[in-house]
Amino acid sequence: MPRIISYTRYSSSKQAGGASYSRQVEAAKEWCEKNGYTLDERDRYEDLGVSAYSGKNAKKGDLFTLQSKLQSGEIEPGTILIVEALDRITREALPKAVNLLMGLANSGLTVVTLSDGRKWDTETMEDLGAFMTSVLTLYRGHQESEQKSDRVRKAFKKHRDEGLQQGFGSAPGWLTREDKHSPWKVDEPKAEIVRKVFELSAAGYGSKLIAKRAKDEGWPPPTRLREESEGWHAQMAGQILRNRAVLGEHQHRIRTHEAHAQSWAGFTVGEPIKDYYPRIISDELWNRARASIRTRAVAKRRDVHYYNVFSGLMYCGLCGAPIHRKSERTGHSHAQLQCSDKLAGKTECKTMAANRADPDILRAIYEYSIGALGSSSAAAVSADVEALEVAITEKLEECDRIADAVAKTGGRVQSFIKKSISLEDEVEALKMQLAEMREQQALLPANTVFDDAFLTEAMAYLYIPEDEAAKEKRAELHLKIARVVETIWLFSYDLAYIQYKDGAMQPVMLQHKQLPSRVNPNAKYHKPPKPRPVPEKPYWRAAMAGELLLPEARRASSFRKKKLKTLLLEYEEEAEERRYVDA
Structure with missing residues (x-):
């Protein structure tokens, strides 16, 4: 008698409270009873809250584990896999979906789909009609997910374009609201903890030390935690200190599986929106904390008690x-x-x-x-800030002129495009420099450090x-x-x-x-030392x-500098290859 195993999947954690899971499990048991088989419940394969449209279940989920066991021989040929439908296994585009199903069949697995009572194995797939049926079924599953995804993308785009907040339910942990139509409200106890984090950072504390103090004093985390989270850690403090939502800003992001494949944080869309959330800290505190972080970056902090006040210097x-x-x-x-x-x-x-x-x-x-470092220093910094602001304005005006030239030539003049890219890079560099100068300006009191x-x-x-x-x-x-x-x-x-x-x-x-000196001048036979x-x-x-x-001074190179050097080397190698091909 062949071994019978089952695979259960649903896409969203919101479905956990519904009937999807129990329906699939019960249907597998009923099929076994009806056909005189016994379901091996010791070896279940479940991807709960895992997308098949992105292929995540086949890349790192239980379905990936199942495929690995097939290849290693832990699951013997002739085993029957029960699924509700083919779209439980995959909803990827047709080439990947067909390859996945054929891979399972070629490994000796028989896939039974309960929705239509069909069996899919190497013998079935040799039949042209059955093969075309599987292709159409897989195509329909992908198209259904594609249409849902497209509707969601369009809805989010509409909300972004119109500046609405209703479509975006997520927000920082120190904000709450009754429903998606209500305004955000500040949870003051959590907001006060965020302010403490910034104050400690401005005073010279690193993320690890802030997290340790938060744990020791029992601060409740001011973020939205997953159930398996253990509370405060250094990464949490760092994330809070980088989150511009404390200033009321919001940055829209594309978080589709295609975007996540390129970057875990997705892609930013448009400019940051000011006053999107209620502000909980001042610009002055933000700048002091950012300047403090930039200053501490001179060296990796291993001396957690700060005995070495000259660390990195x-x-x-x-x-x-x-x-x-x-x-x-x-x-x-x-x-x-x-x-x-x-x-x-x-x-x-x-x-x-x-x-x-x-x-x-x-x-x-x-x-x-x-x-x-008296008041003249503050005046010098102010003058530098004004000069940088003028330089940025001039560069932006030049960018506009170059953009007009690119539009008029239809992009045919490559020098205009290269100049435009170069100017944008210069503007970004100047903006970063201006941000640093403003942080430095916020740090200077009336007279001296x-x-x-x-x-x-x-x-x-x-x-x-x-x-x-x-x-x-x-x-x-x-x-x-x-x-x-x-x-x-x-x-x-x-x-x-x-x-x-x-x-x-x-x-x-x-x-x-x-x-x-260990000499005791009061001793009976004391003699002054030479x-x-x-x-x-x-x-x-x-x-x-x-x-x-x-x-x-042999300063430690930062990870960012090392990465930039690597990218520069790769760029130079590619440029050399292009010159060789052109020659």
Whole structure:
């Protein structure tokens, strides 16, 4: 007696509460009873809420598992597969649908469709009439889905074109409404949590640290979670911080299976719509948080307690490798500043006690900030913003002129098209630069980045372990330093050479190596220690003479930069191939 298995599928999770599932299961059992077979219920194949129109069930669903078992021999030839109809297996376009059905039959499987009582196997498919029937059935299933999809696309397009919200039921988790005709309302408790996320980000917290705090304090997630979700995680915090819906904006997207095949997020359609949702944060808070995120991107944050306030900024003055901070729970130095190449055994660069470098470097940054980053800095940023706005306006006017020229020539002049593409790229680059400048502008207070209590508070909290208040102060300190400083080159016990964001360079003499004295001057036979000669500082002397050569700081390349380099290489290779073919 052949083995009998069944395959059950419906397309949408909304159908879970209906009769589709139970109808298919019961129909399979009735067929087995009627024909004297026993259904193997231990090996069920079910794709619930999975589309056959997109082919997802055949690519990664239970149907894919079934095909894999057929190929491996786990499901023996002669097995009968019961389905309600062929469109439960596939609704893809005809070539793929026919190949799928033929593949199942050629693997030795007999497909029984309950809707018409037919059997589909290699013997049946050799009959021209039966084969044409299967083709027509598969074509009808695809056309039905295609027509439904087309109606939905047209309905959504109409709502987009008319600016209606009724057709779009999804919204951020901090918004609710009674029905699709009602306006969106803010869920204040959830909105307050979103504001906390932005405030913490603006204060220097990364996504992981925000998620950890949310878990520790039991914040309810302000997003729409799936049932299997475990709540807060770093990705959730990052998604909130990137979501412009907090400003009331909405970006329409095409989310068909064709679009999802190209990108998991689908394709954007049109320009972002302002005031689509109720706004829950200000532009000022958004810009502060975005600037903070951009600043923290100087290095991957592995130091979750922010002990290294120079993270991503300090490099070895001898070889250019990043300086790592190795914290110490005992001893007088609190931490050691070590060249990463020295840690890897590549160089013999000296290590330095952190407490002999931190005070001098922080004092230098503070003094420079007070002297050079006053109100004139804010004025300079405002002037740069205005200049960028003018440049963007001029580029857009030129784009319009080029577009007119392309229209008049009917696209026959390739140079116009290339120029138009080039101008659009330039405009996008200028817009990104303008956004960065506005973020920087939002960060500048009336006078300076640092206040008078900066140095005192910094030293007080710098070395306190496992204290939440100290960690917050260090995170804020790191953010302030990163907004001012570009690079710090460290020459252990000799010199720190600071390069600021505005291009200014500042040499800082560091304290020489000295262990704390264990001499007790009150002892009975105390003898004052002999004075020690002050060590030479050759790098400080070279800096003062203008002869110091600084190595290039070996910053970690971001994933985006690596990807762009790869794309550029591919583009150059394609261009070279085209030149070869043309020649």
